[in-house]
Amino acid sequence: MLxxxxxxxxxxxxxxxxASAASVHLDRKxxxxxxxxxxxxxxxxxxxxxxxxxxMAPDGSGVLTLTDDGVRTAVAEHLAVQxxxxxxxxxxxxxxxxxxxxxxxxxxxxxxxxxxPLIRWFTDAFGGGITVTATATARAG
Numbered sequence: 028m029l030x031x032x033x034x035x036x037x038x039x040x041x042x043x044x045x046a047s048a049a050s051v052h053l054d055r056k057x058x059x060x061x062x063x064x065x066x067x068x069x070x071x072x073x074x075x076x077x078x079x080x081x082x083m084a085p086d087g088s089g090v091l092t093l094t095d096d097g098v099r100t101a102v103a104e105h106l107a108v109q110x111x112x113x114x115x116x117x118x119x120x121x122x123x124x125x126x127x128x129x130x131x132x133x134x135x136x137x138x139x140x141x142x143x144p145l146i147r148w149f150t151d152a153f154g155g156g157i158t159v160t161a162t163a164t165a166r167a168g
Contacts, residue, residue, distance in 0.1 A: 043145040043146060044145075044146070046143075046144075046145050047143035047144070047145045047146045048143075050116055050141070050143040050144060050145075051116075051141045051143055051157055051159065054116050054117045054139070054141040054159060055141070055159045055161065057117060058117065058120070058137055058139055058159055058160075058161040059161040059163065061109070061120070061137060061161070062135050062136070062137045062161040062162060062163035063163045063165070064105065064109065065102045065105055065106060065109075065122070065125070065135045065137070065163070066133050066134065066135040066163040066164055066165035067133075067165045068101045068102060068104075068105035068133075069093070069097075069098035069099075069101050069102045069105075069125060069127075069133030069134075069135055069165065070093065070098075070132060070133040070165035070166060070167040071101070071167065072093060072097040072098050072100065072101035072133065073093075073097070073167075092130035092131070093127040093130055093131065093132075093133060093167055094127065094130075095125075095126045095127055097127075098125050098126060098127050098133045098135075099122075099125045099126070101133075102122055102125040102133075102135055103122070103125075106120075106122065115144075116141050116142045116143060116144060117139050117140070117141055117142075117159075118139065118140050118141075118142060118156065119139055119140045120137060120138075120139040121137070121138055121139070122135065122136070122137060123136040123137065123138045123160070124136035124162075131166060131167055132164050132165060132166040132167065133164065133165050133167065134162065134163070134164045135162070135163050135164075136160065136161070136162045137160065137161045137162075138158065138159070138160045139158075139159055139160075140155065140156035140157065140158055140159070141156055141157045141158075141159050142155075142156045142157075143157070
């Protein structure tokens with residue numbers, strides 16, 4: 028009887044850990060989806076002045092360039108409209124980086140905290156959750 032209770036306890040603990048790991052993985056995938064969406068918004072951040080202005084006119088090849096400020100502004104606007112924490116276990120979504128490394132692509136790096144449902148008591152005791160990050164890059168034009 029004692030051996031059976033021990034095996035049941037270990038089995039339930041194993042199921043809880045696998046379910047919690049799956050929850051963290053799904054939160055990370057949701058953060059990647061959000062980072063992809065924000066990177067596309069950043070890559071599409073051409074303002075009317077940038078597109079038609081003399082100072083930022085395209086070169087002979089017709090290539091328009093992105094700016095760090097334009098990417099940051101577009102990412103902030105898109106994040107304000109889109110529900111960042113629609114995943115139930117994801118909290119504190121924030122933009123760590125929103126920039127253009129080469130003037131043609133937008134790179135967005137997000138960081139958030141995942142709170143798995145079954146082991147939340149354990150993660151809260153050791154710092155309040157599991158930090159997850161996601162980086163996405165989208166090319167303009």
